[in-house]
Amino acid sequence: MSENPFVKRLIKSWQLYALMSLPFLYLMIFKYVPMYGAQIAFKDFSVVKGIWGSEWVGMKHFSRFVNSYDFWRILKNTLILSFYNLAAGFPLPIMLALGLNYLRSSRFRKAVQMVTYAPHFISIVVVVGIVKELLDPRIGIINKIIGFFGIGPINFMGEISLFSSIYVWSDVWQHVGFNCIIFIAALASIDPSLHEAAVMDGASKFRRMWHIDLPGIMPMAIIVLILNTGHILDVGFEKVLLLQNPINLKASEIIDTYVYKVGLTSQVANYSYSTAIGLFKSVINLILLLTVNKIAQKTKQGSLW
């Protein structure tokens, strides 16, 4: 046995390291090796020479992307979808959680929870399938309903200006219930004596919601907001890809779908260029996350760590 205290500690908990070994190996191979591989963004990757042997070209691919004809359009589409989604998808779960908290009938509350959580477990492919069926200009039920009021029929999927709304509101439909769970949990941890005292003082329900519940869930809301900001350029790529069609492509091409096409489906697939675009996005996300977290820390609004 070694006398070195460091080695001693390692030996003492060798079983914990043994447990951790498989997850650690996974993390290294499937998360950190690709990060290492991302260096091809600064190289001209050739299959023959491999990741390490390909030649360095510096920032060539980044400047090509930033100066490309598509750059501003893609960035604009990504930001529009992202902010629209945040504007609708962030406050609604909070409102749902607050509202559920004041429902008198617990059976109704349970029914609302049961139904609104459910769509979260439906696959993206099926959600897009549902959207396409319900919005069909000829036989879709939505067009029948608005036809009742003398509107339409509207070819929703063929209307470029409607793309972002279709994306955002189908997302709200799918996730509003599930995303409110975290706020229900936060509401449950508010000290009930605050409410009792407020009732004694004759505070109305609205005032109690405004002055007790809302501040009570604010720290959680800030954390959710920070996390969302860290993914502002990650729009639900798998869903956008399925919603895309030749007509809406002008509004629906986002950074991630572009990365996919440039790298893997294009006739002249360019691994390095595609990786550079992806890296560009990742770095901006990371910077945004750290910045917003710093601001939240400085203003004492809570923080991720």
Place this chain on the structure above:
Amino acid sequence: MNTKLSKESFSDKLFTILNTVFMSALFLVVLYPIVYIISASFSDSQAVVSGEVWLWPVRPSLEGYKAVFEYGQVWVGFRNSILYTVTGTLINIIMTVLAAYPLSRKDFYGKNIFMLLFMFTTMFTGGLIPAYLLVRDLGMLDTIWSIIVPGALSVWNVIIARTYFQMSIPHELLEAAQLDGCNDFQFVWKVVIRLSGPILAVITLYYAAANWNQYFNAMLYLKTQDHYPLQLVLKDILVKNDVDVGMLSGDPQDAAKREAMKTLLKYSLIVISSAPLLVFYPFVQRYLVKGVMVGSLKG
């Protein structure tokens, strides 16, 4: 005091009414598409395309489901998806417990370094192409491993499980077990897993849903049609409207009838493919709030 409690003020009444209206509206908006799809799937195909279905099935029939049963590709997809989901979820759970338990131990030397390594991957990734090249270089392309191994572990679920272990397994229990000669391996197997039913149920649901619903990795890594999971088959039918009409029964000459069958097939497929998870989820639902609450704690 009593009068104050029993007689609500006007503003409270108004609040209750508005809140009930808002909640009911939201409830109906989320519920209606689900009810409509289920009703349509059980209706007559002509009734669906001619717009007779509003709420309940019209001229109830099972022809949509019959068409699904006769659609061979769907069954290949189902079989593959079950295989990928069961194997994948099992590996997910094992990996998650293996990672979460050491991280939950205060005396695990190097805990913070491991946590940092885990957390960093949630903020930064190498991207699509490096991940693809890795899977290709490992020779996993077009095998079941390309679907299961790259997503073997989700860091968020590790954090949730770790926090649960920290809170619900007292240190005294470990000390008592150690006095009885129980080592860490035995402790995880005999104590930790047995005390963590609710959280294991929640993460099983999360992993199973992720595995069952995954389509992108399959699209990226699989080439052979016979390996396709259900979601890729659904993608062709629901999104690309690519239905093999030879698989549909009825007179192939009658174009209108065929179009109607296509639509009905889609509704029935939507219901059948989503059913496994939607049947499983209510059993776990009561643990969801707890699971999310645990995961959101900083530790």
